[in-house]
Amino acid sequence: MKEFGYDRPTEVEAALRSVAGDGARFLGGGTNLVDLMKSGVESPRRLVDVRFLPLAGISATTDGGLLLGATATNSDIAAHVEVRRRYPALSQAILAGASGQLRNMATAAGNLLQRTRCAYFADPAEPCNRRSPGTGCGALTGEHHNHAILDWTESCVATHPSDMAVALALFDADVHYRTPGTSGTVPFARFYRPVGDTPHEETMLPEHALITGITLAPVTPALRSRYRKVRERASYAFATVSLAAALELDGDRIADVRLAFGGVAARPWRARTAERLLRGGPATPELFRAAADAELSAARPLRDNAYKVALARNLVPAVLADLADAGNR
Ligand SMILES: Cc1cc2nc3c(=O)[nH]c(=O)nc-3n(C[C@H](O)[C@H](O)[C@H](O)COP(=O)(O)OP(=O)(O)OC[C@H]3O[C@@H](n4cnc5c(N)ncnc54)[C@H](O)[C@@H]3O)c2cc1C
Ligand code: SF4
Numbered sequence: 001m002k003e004f005g006y007d008r009p010t011e012v013e014a015a016l017r018s019v020a021g022d023g024a025r026f027l028g029g030g031t032n033l034v035d036l037m038k039s040g041v042e043s044p045r046r047l048v049d050v051r052f053l054p055l056a057g058i059s060a061t062t063d064g065g066l067l068l069g070a071t072a073t074n075s076d077i078a079a080h081v082e083v084r085r086r087y088p089a090l091s092q093a094i095l096a097g098a099s100g101q102l103r104n105m106a107t108a109a110g111n112l113l114q115r116t117r118c119a120y121f122a123d124p125a126e127p128c129n130r131r132s133p134g135t136g137c138g139a140l141t142g143e144h145h146n147h148a149i150l151d152w153t154e155s156c157v158a159t160h161p162s163d164m165a166v167a168l169a170l171f172d173a174d175v176h177y178r179t180p181g182t183s184g185t186v187p188f189a190r191f192y193r194p195v196g197d198t199p200h201e202e203t204m205l206p207e208h209a210l211i212t213g214i215t216l217a218p219v220t221p222a223l224r225s226r227y228r229k230v231r232e233r234a235s236y237a238f239a240t241v242s243l244a245a246a247l248e249l250d251g252d253r254i255a256d257v258r259l260a261f262g263g264v265a266a267r268p269w270r271a272r273t274a275e276r277l278l279r280g281g282p283a284t285p286e287l288f289r290a291a292a293d294a295e296l297s298a299a300r301p302l303r304d305n306a307y308k309v310a311l312a313r314n315l316v317p318a319v320l321a322d323l324a325d326a327g328n329r
Contacts, residue, residue: 024044069108
């Protein structure tokens with residue numbers, strides 16, 4: 001075990017000062033970072049625990065949206081009455097992830113910043129560009145049955161592990177952060193960087209930025225949403241493919257539709273091609289399937305994961321049919 005310092009600030013300014021030194025990192029629930037420290041993948045010199053900062057609240061915003069504090073636990077967000085009422089796909093996505101114990105510890109910001117990873121990443125003896133830039137990607141020609149089918153490059157074929165992030169992509173979230181002397185906002189659609197040839201650079205946050213909160217845009221009461229996760233066992237498993245979907249009908253016409261996949265790319269995949277085809281059209285199985293086909297025509301499966309293309313294609317009509325049916329009842 002390598003020695004490291006531990007700081008427990010109670011004010012944001014103090015946390016920003018404390019993390020500015022060499023090798024310091026913020027600590028949320030520790031369910032990802034401490035795991036990676038144990039396996040030798042990460043070795044921070046100091047941990048700055050953010051859980052004593054006043055950032056755990058969940059509250060309405062003036063425009064009718066919702067603010068999720070950065071240190072609100074995954075369990076508290078999933079159980080919050082307004083999340084369940086207005087953003088049910090977010091509650092369902094969180095509850096589909098990890099386990100009750102992990103969700104009680106994990107924070108909103110930590111969930112978004114958990115490392116995109118695979119088994120090669122977790123083993124310092126294996127090549128992995130994301131962990132050790134320039135060493136290669138063990139999964140590209142190795143074991144990759146649960147890796148990406150969209151938007152990957154030869155540098156990295158991993159998928160983003162977060163369920164919560166897939167639902168946030170659906171609700172046009174914004175991520176708010178502070179650095180010493182500045183504050184900023186990154187729209188969630190641009191929060192994760194494309195893989196390119198620098199997979200170790202995962203987000204658009206400046207160095208040492210402290211996430212302070214995430215806001216969700218307001219939604220109309222008629223927008224129904226749902227999260228469905230396909231995985232290899234019923235709990236404690238990352239998505240094989242997941243889909244967050246939201247649908248608003250005007251009679252039999254689609255007034256609004258939003259779709260985001262998990263488990264298919266290194267970032268939550270908002271299915272804009274499918275959405276464009278669906279918006280304004282009839283809510284029929286034929287159109288749902290055509291939209292899924294159009295989105296998945298861009299898929300580039302690896303040697304052992306072509307099954308994911310069919311899975312993703314089938315999830316779209318299944319979940320949209322459920323939502324349309326719920327809308328008509
Ligand atoms: C066995 C197991 C199964 C799992 N299954 C799933 C699953 O099915 N679905 C899923 O979505 N997730 C799953 N997870 C991952 C889990 O959701 C994450 O580990 C958790 O959400 C991370 O949150 P945390 O607060 O513990 O983050 P930490 O481990 O504390 O931190 C993660 C990263 O975030 C940074 N950070 C934390 N807070 C801030 C802040 N406020 N500002 C800036 N940086 C910050 C840290 O420096 C670190 O880099 C699983 C984890 C385990 C161990
Ligand atoms: S897929 Fe990405 S995380 Fe996995 S070995 Fe390749 S570079 Fe590393």
